[in-house]
Amino acid sequence: MKPSRDTAQPFWPTRYGIAAAVAADNAVARSLELYGEWAEHETLLLSGLIEEGQTVLEFGADFAAHALWMAQAVGPQGEVHVAEPRRIPFQQACANVAINGLANVFTHPVWLGRGKGTSSLGSLLPGHRPGTDEKVRVATVDSLKLDALHLLKVNQPYALVDILAGAGDTIRAHRPLIYARLSGMDAAQAEVEAIKAQGYRAWSHVPYLFNGENHAGVGTNIFPGMVQQNVVAAPADSRFEFAERLEL
Template sequence: MGGLGGMAPAPAMDGTGALAGGTGSGLGMPGLQGTGLDAQGDKGGFVKLSTDPETLHQAFHYADIAAYLLQRPEPRSPEECREQCSRNESCAAWEVCAPLGDGCDGCYLISRAPRRWDQREGWHAEILPGREELGWQNNDTGGLANLTVESCREFLLNANGADQSVPFHEPAVMQKYAACGSMVWDAEAPRGLNVVGQHWPTFLITNFWDPPILLPQEVEQEMLSSSPRQQRPPTPMAAAALEAMQRPGVTEQLHGTIGSDSWEGHRRSRDRAPHAFVLPFYDTNIGHWMKQHGSMNPLQSYEMQSILQPGDTVIDVGANLGCYTLPFAERVGAAGKVIAVEPFRWLRQIVASNVAINGLSNVWLPPVGLGAARASFEARPPQFRFFSSPGGVKLHQQQDMKPEEVMQMYDWDVAPERVTVLTMDELLGVVPSAGVELLGLPPIDGVRLIKIDVEGMEKEVIAGARSVVQMFKPIIWSENVAYFSSKGQDVSFLQLMDELEYNCAGAQNAPNDIICTDRHGRGHQIS
């Protein structure tokens, strides 16, 4: 008789798998199924004396109450349970199972009066007089109005659609499940931190609300007033995707069959959203910034997001932990695309974790690096098991630093990993290349933004992206430490951009970054 994760007792099953139990009328309320007491005063064959309370040997079908439990059940006598229900204006009915244990937890308070009865020896159940219609308003979903964040957390934690001994695929239960998910998502609880991990430790950050990851509307308006952003029509492929998303889809129709709200509809109705992050425990740089601010540089993130529109495609070269991948994906929407490139397997798995934990459907993570030509070689993976800065790891020239820094930056206790490098032209299919289709990337008919942070390899990335740049004329936002650290003497990257007929300027909110656009005003521009 195990209940929903121990929350309530499940109905007994007969030999055919159908619900067992009689149909006694209980209090004989109108509309209730049942035949009432027999002539001898027995209820369902159980002996009931004249001095016994009317509630004895009565029970409800668990499928009728599972979605309407007001709180976690607890051991109470029938008298105490009835009194507790009477004091709660949201309580329509109560039930006390017996004996305790094996899924029976005592007193159950129910927000919607059941319409049928069961008989169980030694159990007590009652619909409080005058509350027969409680919870039946609003198309039979009135019980949802009584949900609380805590009761929803408990319900979701114990819900199990795979357990055939308890009801789950009842419309009322699934309605509650969907409503509870939205309610818990909305609840602005304090930021949480857990340390997990087996081969190396990780942080799990939850309930991250501030600062917002997605560009706040008021910040965007301020940016627009000082530097207007050019609004361009979406590419044909993006326009088709946007149009398709505006029509009712199969998922929305499926929700309609059980009366629940779709997640997309709920999300669109909210200006703010919680986020969660998986971060390397020993990362003392980007990981720590994300833990506190949700990004390596929130202002830089907002500035790059302001360039983007729904349906855009972004290439995030050097995704690292995904601190810019995530807001890019939210900004361009489900009809947009983010191709996040991170060559190191462990870092790529972190990005994938952050994409998945935030429920993003429009990110692709090809297991390659980008360069000037196709290549394959071995490289040391980043150090995740001691204090380090994985954001500074390089594919090439890994030992071009002090020996103690090399030992700390890379993990020397594991074997080197095999890294494959492609050109961006190959990766996006602009230049045909054998085997690239196996990566499973979506078709691309435009690129609005290329963000590059590859520890000094930005020239190689652009050299391998000449056709992409010439075809799509994207905005290019790249780190270029060599130029700034040399006080403007190293102009090799700028010369390459000049060859592509691009002009560049320093980024306002990122001191080592430059922003480049086509000098003739073709393609994507900022202002």
């Protein structure tokens, strides 16, 4: 096991680029700080699905941890669009995009849902902490008017059903793959049903947060037994088949 890395440095070297150091008060930041990566088992699955020249839309920036990788995966002719409604996380994601000179990443300060206007985070996120609320702009995926879309990646809990409701035209036009984190027992069934209502098949993906082959070579597991409850979905008439995974 390698010792813990120096956490006083202003930048963190990660698997896919440099990240500006932030307060490590959540799982994403702690993972980037200690391991130099976040949820790498997600990228291992998606790396077989994303190709050069494609377009990806991600909701929930996670400090651009996966956007750094996706920017490399789609190459200079591709596009990565990242939507993040919260002001400080949005600015932190923009900083990491700028530090790494990612000209093919486009950031959007917006909550992706079924309508447009403004709303409070407290009304959008169940259990949002009092005193940390803020007004955010709400828009639909369709309003982005993307010329192409090959993957819709949703990191933000309690957002998937509304995102799909506001993405009907885009999904019908481009038939992207969908990869999303489910929101727990109270919401997962409705989220999976919303995916299937688009004419999709859906499979379970349960990646561990700890990667034993992490970028920093740290053997200590600060996420023992912790997994993401995710879903990967493809149009029912497409070539995609995930036979090794449980179909939902």
